[in-house]
Amino acid sequence: MAYTLLDIYQYLLNSYGRQAWWPADSPFEVMVGAMLTQNTRWSNIEKALDNLKQKVNLDPVSLLSLSQETLEGCLKPAGYFRVKTQSLQSYCHWYLSQGGFSGLQKLKTQALRNVLLEVRGIGPETADDILLYAFARPVFVIDAYTRRLLARLGIIKGNINYEDLRSLFESNLPKRVDLYQQFHALIVLHAKQHCWKNKPDCETCVLVKGCFYSGSSYDS
DNA sequence: ACCCAGGGTCATA
DNA sequence: TATGACCATGGG
Numbered sequence: 001m002a003y004t005l006l007d008i009y010q011y012l013l014n015s016y017g018r019q020a021w022w023p024a025d026s027p028f029e030v031m032v033g034a035m036l037t038q039n040t041r042w043s044n045i046e047k048a049l050d051n052l053k054q055k056v057n058l059d060p061v062s063l064l065s066l067s068q069e070t071l072e073g074c075l076k077p078a079g080y081f082r083v084k085t086q087s088l089q090s091y092c093h094w095y096l097s098q099g100g101f102s103g104l105q106k107l108k109t110q111a112l113r114n115v116l117l118e119v120r121g122i123g124p125e126t127a128d129d130i131l132l133y134a135f136a137r138p139v140f141v142i143d144a145y146t147r148r149l150l151a152r153l154g155i156i157k158g159n160i161n162y163e164d165l166r167s168l169f170e171s172n173l174p175k176r177v178d179l180y181q182q183f184h185a186l187i188v189l190h191a192k193q194h195c196w197k198n199k200p201d202c203e204t205c206v207l208v209k210g211c212f213y214s215g216s217s218y219d220s
Numbered sequence: 221a222c223c224c225a226g227g228g229t230c231a232t233a
Numbered sequence: 234t235a236t237g238a239c240c241a242t243g244g245g
Contacts, residue, residue: 038227044243045226079242083228123228143226159234188226 001070012186021185034129047077059094147148
């Protein structure tokens with residue numbers, strides 16, 4: 001590959017600087033945000049989080065004290081509000097049954113990942129968001145932007161599966177939480193800054209000349 | 221009016 | 234294992 005993953009990281013870091021990710025007041029809020037943001041803009045999730053905070057403290061016991069209707073009402077701006085209400089309630093029950101944050105923090109990363117994936121509504125990316133940004137584990141988060149960027153750079157084929165791409169990152173980078181947190185944040189920022197649908201040209205982007213990887217041509 | 225967003229589940233072949 | 238339908242709101 002022309003670029004190593006570290007090259008890409010250095011370029012992004014030099015271009016944008018360090019990012020403050022994930023915005024949240026607590027690890028539990030990170031988890032809630034991770035579940036809500038599935039296939040949805042963060043601005044929508046902020047509205048839902050505000051609705052929740054206006055009713056209760058953002059902790060599992062308080063969330064479970066809300067009726068189904070009330071919770072759905074709060075989550076409405078987040079989209080898929082019925083699905084996400086179910087997922088969030090399942091998560092809260094599971095979280096408490098596992099002894100909360102301190103109980104879960106005792107598990108090794110692989111074990112924690114496995115039990116996370118058993119929760120309704122948590123797939124690989126959401127699990128890895130939670131592992132990396134709430135539990136501070138060295139797990140690389142793969143999303144659509146990550147896949148498109150690497151496909152655009154010719155490093156991977158667009159249809160590489162999640163686990164293969166994750167292991168590509170984790171086996172070619174130092175296993176450092178801070179690095180993983182920054183890298184993922186920078187990839188998302190870069191995609192939004194330069195590779196938007198309406199501005200396919202990005203002369204300031206040295207990494208990908210004429211970069212335009214928001215379209216579907218690199219999805220397959 | 222259309223497109224899509226920081227995915228996941230389930231049914232089908 | 235892989236593809237497709239479905240979930241739903243809000244911003245461009």
